[in-house]
Amino acid sequence: MSGNDRQIAYWNEVAGPKWIRMQEAMEARLAAIETLLLERASPQRGETVLEVGCGTGATTARLAALVGERGHVTAADVSRPMLDAARTRLAGRENVTLIEADAATADFGTSFDLIASRFGVMFFEDPAAAFAHLHASLRPGGRLCCVAWAPLDANPHWAIPLAIAIGRLAAGRPRPPHAPGPLAFDDPAYVEDILRRAGFAAISVTAEPATILGRSLDDEAEIAAFMGPAGRLLDEKAADAATRAELRAAFRAALPGYADPNACLRATVHVIMARRGG
């Protein structure tokens, strides 16, 4: 395997189908972070936007509404199941093009005003090359605005289930620093260096508080057991159905201490902003 093939297979065969199974809950829990991204990206009427890793198209729909009928959103993803859900959602939207493409290398045949992404840019095998390509896909002065997860200890919705899972199953194999995955961009200095080497200017990576607006703590426990760091550990340890059920119950019991009455969980994201230099 080479390039992003490993992640492409993962998002088609493993993570995409899992996400679709919990699509409504996944979209609900990330809604506040979408609003934060859109506030910072500030898409304007008539602009052209590239969305990297559009997934099921929730953010795409809001971007398309903001740029209006004179603007356009090109939404790229490598996962067929995620794109199928996006196609259903966005059928009939004339200012959206959904493309099955690796954003690290695809030639979109145009220069964008804005590149935006909610949690879609942490999966590149060679992020320096990918961001150099994205830089070249912007018009001069064009903007980049993405959100990525801040470190685990600033994200108790993941850290708590992971600690419980480690207590039950033992720690997993150590991962190389910055390996492609949800936490690949948890170090602002590392992200800034990638963007600088890619040619970006006016770079900022800021940690910002966010909330996970889950529909219910049952959903959160379910999601923690199959996505993110705890989910990955359960897969690595080939946890059987009984162990998974036991851990879901333990996650559910631990999470209320971190929830407000609306089932909001504390989270922290990195807001990554830059402009095409030169």
Ligand SMILES: C[S@@+](CC[C@H](N)C(=O)[O-])C[C@H]1O[C@@H](n2cnc3c(N)ncnc32)[C@H](O)[C@@H]1O
């Ligand atoms: C964590 S999901 C986020 C999906 C969506 N942005 C959201 O917030 O609901 C990451 C998405 O990035 C996509 N992705 C991963 N690597 C990609 C690449 N090289 N090019 C385009 N999409 C990619 C995955 O298929 C997946 O849909």
